[in-house]
Amino acid sequence: MLIKRFGFAKSTEGEISTPTLLITGKDIKFEERKFIFRDRNIEVEINYPPSIEQREIKIGENIYLIPNISTLLKNTRELVDYTINIRRRLGFDKLFYAPGIPPHLIPIFFYLGYDIFDNSREMLDNYSLIGKVNDGEREFSSLIMRETIRAFNKGRLRELVESIADNKAKEILRHLDLEYYEEQEKFWPIWNKELNAITLDSLFRPDVRRWMQRLMERYEKPKYARYLLFLPCSAKKPYSISKSHREMKRYIKSTMHEVILTSPLALVPRELEAFYPAQNYDIPVVGHWYEEEKKMIRDMVVWYLEKFSYDGIISYLPESMRFLEDVFKEYGVEAIWGNDLEKLGRVTRKIDYHVSRVEVLKDNIESLATYQFGIPWDLRDARIKGRYPRIEVWMKNTRLFGYNIEKGMLTLTEKSSQILLSKGKYVVRIDDFYPEGDVFAAGILDASSEIREGDEVVIAHGNELRAWGTARMCSYDMVHQKRGKAIKVRGKLKH
Numbered sequence: 019m020l021i022k023r024f025g026f027a028k029s030t031e032g033e034i035s036t037p038t039l040l041i042t043g044k045d046i047k048f049e050e051r052k053f054i055f056r057d058r059n060i061e062v063e064i065n066y067p068p069s070i071e072q073r074e075i076k077i078g079e080n081i082y083l084i085p086n087i088s089t090l091l092k093n094t095r096e097l098v099d100y101t102i103n104i105r106r107r108l109g110f111d112k113l114f115y116a117p118g119i120p121p122h123l124i125p126i127f128f129y130l131g132y133d134i135f136d137n138s139r140e141m142l143d144n145y146s147l148i149g150k151v152n153d154g155e156r157e158f159s160s161l162i163m164r165e166t167i168r169a170f171n172k173g174r175l176r177e178l179v180e181s182i183a184d185n186k187a188k189e190i191l192r193h194l195d196l197e198y199y200e201e202q203e204k205f206w207p208i209w210n211k212e213l214n215a216i217t218l219d220s221l222f223r224p225d226v227r228r229w230m231q232r233l234m235e236r237y238e239k240p241k242y243a244r245y246l247l248f249l250p251c252s253a254k255k256p257y258s259i260s261k262s263h264r265e266m267k268r269y270i271k272s273t274m275h276e277v278i279l280t281s282p283l284a285l286v287p288r289e290l291e292a293f294y295p296a297q298n299y300d301i302p303v304v305g306h307w308y309e310e311e312k313k314m315i316r317d318m319v320v321w322y323l324e325k326f327s328y329d330g331i332i333s334y335l336p337e338s339m340r341f342l343e344d345v346f347k348e349y350g351v352e353a354i355w356g357n358d359l360e361k362l363g364r365v366t367r368k369i370d371y372h373v374s375r376v377e378v379l380k381d382n383i384e385s386l387a388t389y390q391f392g393i394p395w396d397l398r399d400a401r402i403k404g405r406y407p408r409i410e411v412w413m414k415n416t417r418l419f420g421y422n423i424e425k426g427m428l429t430l431t432e433k434s435s436q437i438l439l440s441k442g443k444y445v446v447r448i449d450d451f452y453p454e455g456d457v458f459a460a461g462i463l464d465a466s467s468e469i470r471e472g473d474e475v476v477i478a479h480g481n482e483l484r485a486w487g488t489a490r491m492c493s494y495d496m497v498h499q500k501r502g503k504a505i506k507v508r509g510k511l512k513h
Contacts, residue, residue: 019501020111020491023471025202025224026131027175029167033078036113036133037170039124039163042141046117055083074104074114081134082108083115091119094189101130102198110205111498121159125166126187129179130194135163173210180217188219195222203228205492208472209425213299215282218310225295226282230318233285236389239326240289240381242373243275246326247366248319248333248351251280255297256426258288266334269359271367273378277322279335279342281311284318289382290389292407292426305338312341323349330369334362376402383411387419387428392468393441427474432509435476435486444469445476446489446496446505452513453477453485457505465493475505485510 021029030036034056040046047054054060055077074082084104090097104114115134116127124135137159169178179191194202203224213225220226247270252260257278258267270276276288286296307315319342323331331351335342339355346353354361384397400418403410411419413433420429430438438444447464448457457477469475470492477485487507489496496504 020495020499021502022170023205023492023495024170024173024175024207025129025205026105026110027128027170028131028133029170030113030133033080034113034134037128037163037167038134039159040134040136042136042138046136046138048138053077053083074108077115078113080111081113081115083117084132085117087116088118091123091186094186095193098130098190098193098198101132102201105131109498110494121162122182122184123187124159124162125169125175125179125182126184126190128166128170129175130190135159173212174214176220176223177214177216180219191219192222195219195224199224199227204467204470204494206470208470209294209427210298213295215299215301218308220301221282221310221314223282229283229295230285230314232389232392233318234321236392237287237290238385238388238394239275239287240378240385242273242378242381243326244329245272245274245369245371246328246331247274247276248331248335249276249278250335250339251278251286253300253303255299256291257286258291266359266362269363269366271363272369272371273373274332274366274369275328279315279319279339281307281315284314285322287385289385290426292423293386293389294425297426307338307341315339316342316345319345329371332362332365379406379409383409383419383428390428390474391438391443393438393443425472429508430474430476430486432483432486432511435483435509438476439478439481439483442466444473445478446493448477448479448484450479451484453507453510456490456503456507457485457487459491459496459499459502459504462496462504465496467493469493469496477505477507477510483511 019031021031045056052059060075060077074084077083090100113133114131116132117136118138119127119135120139121137127135140159166175166178169175179187206224206228210225249266251257252262254260257263278286278288278291280286281301283296283299290296331349333346333351333353335355337355343353352365354365379402380397380400383402384395387395397411399413401412403412407421407423409421410417416433417431418434419431422429443466445466446462446469448461449463451461469489471489473489475487475489476483477487485507486509487505489504490506491499491502491504
């Protein structure tokens with residue numbers, strides 16, 4: 019049974035709980051050319067070390083030994099392609115056993131989607147995090163396995179993988195990022211507690227790329243947005259509660275649509291600043307921008323200015339971001355470099371454009387809803403109850419949305435669920451029953467392909483609304499898993 023997934027990496031319970039490390043001589047044995055797996059004789063003859071000629075070998079109901087790992091490690095591109103192709107053929111829910119890999123590669127193999135490992139390589143050689151050592155106790159595999167599981171449970175497996183100083187690990191990660199973004203992304207939760215962008219590889223994380231891709235595909239600027247103001251990021255998130263942004267706010271004398279420029283997300287409209295990963299990321303700050311970061315930000319700024327028109331554009335950015343100067347000149351941006359707050363006040367005062375806070379908030383919520391659900395919303399007649407961020411959105415006398423402060427996401431109600439159902443977005447279709455509690459995978463017939471773990475979803479039988487709640491699986495797992503909680507139900511219709 020699937021317990022948790024983060025990209026291709028997953029934890030399960032069942033015939034064998036994973037991820038797990040098998041101990042040579044106890045859990046696995048190699049006797050002549052026979053293989054004993056957890057006291058069971060595997061009838062297929064297995065070479066050890068395995069040879070490239072052997073295909074995957076079924077050694078349990080849902081367990082496959084992948085026998086040619088050591089050989090494929092000589093060409094990491096082939097290793098990644100081979101692994102993904104087997105997954106496509108056998109399914110992303112099966113358990114893959116990678117025998118005999120160097121222990122310091124356990125994190126990247128788990129990230130790649132392998133579930134079961136052993137310490138057989140350590141029985142042949144002693145290893146540290148950076149390779150073979152001459153002496154020492156043979157416990158390194160267990161240490162790495164524990165750290166890998168701990169990182170996974172805390173949502174920081176990607177950070178662990180990025181930090182491994184090994185060429186093979188880097189090659190596997192980069193080929194995955196460059197060639198298999200779409201397949202990784204569908205298994206990547208929509209929300210995580212934190213995102214630490216610790217290396218340049220963080221620019222290509224699935225959740226970072228998804229942020230930029232969804233901006234380009236889904237984002238629409240708020241209706242009030244006639245004047246644009248580019249601002250720098252802040253260490254504290256969301257930006258609006260930081261000391262620097264609260265100080266800048268005092269000097270902004272007109273209603274400006276604020277867009278924050280940052281790495282690794284490139285561009286964050288103010289109304290999306292609480293949506294993952296905008297309020298969850300952290301990055302080392304040394305006052306220097308790498309060329310990859312510069313290109314990413316420049317490309318996104320050009321895209322934004324090409325797509326959206328404004329009556330006037332101002333930037334208030336540090337000197338270190340002058341790499342945008344030529345772009346700003348081309349698009350007529352009035353640039354303020356450095357920390358001249360007085361000038362920011364003078365320039366924005368001349369604009370003399372003012373929209374009420376209520377209208378700004380309503381338009382911002384409309385823009386957020388469009389981004390979150392991928393369909394346009396019209397909230398001109400809506401009312402916002404409460405004080406941000408503890409707000410509710412009402413349409414006439416019906417509650418349309420709640421708001422999750424921690425995740426920066428709108429939460430569904432019966433009314434908004436009906437609207438999404440009519441559009442066929444974020445819909446999970448179940449068998450003919452009325453949920454009394456949470457919905458499990460066994461009762462699901464189909465699910466919209468855009469659903470990710472953590473998304474707000476609609477639960478329906480045919481075209482009849484039955485309930486709504488938060489996804490605990492992505493759409494692929496909802497359809498392919500036979501056990502496990504798929505949706506945490508928050509609201510339901512009575513039979």
